[in-house]
Amino acid sequence: MVNKIVFFNHKGGVSKTTSTFNIGWKLAELGHKVLLVDADPQCNLTSMFLGEDFDSYYEDSNRGKNNLMDGVRPAFAGTPNPIIALDCPNHKINNNLFLLPGHMNLSEYDPQLTFAINAPVTLTSMQNLPGSFNQLIKNTAEKYEIEYALIDLNPGLSTLNQILFVSSDAFIIPSNPDIFCEMAIKSLSRILPQWINWKNANIQNFASATYPMPDCTPLFIGEIIQRFNIRRRVAAAIYQPLISSIKEIVKDTLVPALSKASMLFPEEKYRAANISDDFCLAEIKEFAALGQRYQRTGIPVFAIPDNELDASGPVKDQLIRNRAEFNDQFSAIANNILSLFN
Numbered sequence: 001m002v003n004k005i006v007f008f009n010h011k012g013g014v015s016k017t018t019s020t021f022n023i024g025w026k027l028a029e030l031g032h033k034v035l036l037v038d039a040d041p042q043c044n045l046t047s048m049f050l051g052e053d054f055d056s057y058y059e060d061s062n063r064g065k066n067n068l069m070d071g072v073r074p075a076f077a078g079t080p081n082p083i084i085a086l087d088c089p090n091h092k093i094n095n096n097l098f099l100l101p102g103h104m105n106l107s108e109y110d111p112q113l114t115f116a117i118n119a120p121v122t123l124t125s126m127q128n129l130p131g132s133f134n135q136l137i138k139n140t141a142e143k144y145e146i147e148y149a150l151i152d153l154n155p156g157l158s159t160l161n162q163i164l165f166v167s168s169d170a171f172i173i174p175s176n177p178d179i180f181c182e183m184a185i186k187s188l189s190r191i192l193p194q195w196i197n198w199k200n201a202n203i204q205n206f207a208s209a210t211y212p213m214p215d216c217t218p219l220f221i222g223e224i225i226q227r228f229n230i231r232r233r234v235a236a237a238i239y240q241p242l243i244s245s246i247k248e249i250v251k252d253t254l255v256p257a258l259s260k261a262s263m264l265f266p267e268e269k270y271r272a273a274n275i276s277d278d279f280c281l282a283e284i285k286e287f288a289a290l291g292q293r294y295q296r297t298g299i300p301v302f303a304i305p306d307n308e309l310d311a312s313g314p315v316k317d318q319l320i321r322n323r324a325e326f327n328d329q330f331s332a333i334a335n336n337i338l339s340l341f342n
Helices: 016-029 042-058 073-077 107-116 128-142 159-166 178-205 240-260 268-270 288-298 312-341
Strands: 003-007 034-039 097-100 149-152 168-174 221-225 278-286
Touching: 003 268, 003 312, 016 034, 016 042, 016 097, 016 149, 016 168, 016 312, 034 042, 034 128, 034 159, 034 221, 034 278, 042 097, 073 128, 097 128, 107 128, 128 149, 128 159, 149 159, 149 268, 159 178, 168 312, 178 268, 221 240, 221 312, 268 312, 278 312, 288 312
Parallel strands: 003 149, 003 168, 034 097, 034 149, 168 221, 221 278
Antiparallel strands: none
């Protein structure tokens, strides 16, 4: 059975998509079949995965229909056609990595979803909508023997995000050190339990649907703090108080709220996975020069080969050291995940 992990923060610009891609790549590199699911209408994850083939993929009348929006269309159009597994692109370098592409018009489904979950009496025609996304991911995962589905949500509090979140098994909160991220995490400490409370109170309304909502509760894996500059190998002074503050908010505000909603793994699981009590999986600095090469090659910074570094001498040596540091960090996060699900 596939383990579904969502990457979510309703503040944008926190490297949510990059984290999804990099951690998915690392899990696949470690020998696990991974499905990346692009649920953000901006389709940045799809662009990152497909690279130069992005435009041609959607222009192809056959391949282009294999996307998240068209995959659940039978449920939203009310047609008798079943939701079936899609033909997913397989990464040309990492053979264990697959993509369920996004669609820029995916948010058009949000009004129907909102009506479906808020109607006093759920109409038969609406019962299939919330569970349709889980069914598509489940069917596609079975087709490719996927072990982990990593879902990139859009930065907002849409009903689509709510449904994908409550249908997942676990979640990671990417963040960066600024005051708006502090506000966002405090907000999530209220919103995420509310979403789970809604599901617990209403899941039976969808039990008779062709595509019922899964009976699961997403559990908190941890947060990732990233996109900050360093000085003398540590976070620059301006970022250090913000990094500490985010850790405190997670530990003192978010985690207690999640605990009350039964959204945490057992404590011994975190200890076995070497996840600290502030739940910070990693502090990841700016990719800097490696980030430019990452954008050009479509390969994670920790996997860029020497011949793509385009540097020599001390500059190349520094890039290699940075690459090794990022590799260690993303390897640790991947192993955290594997340990929690073991």
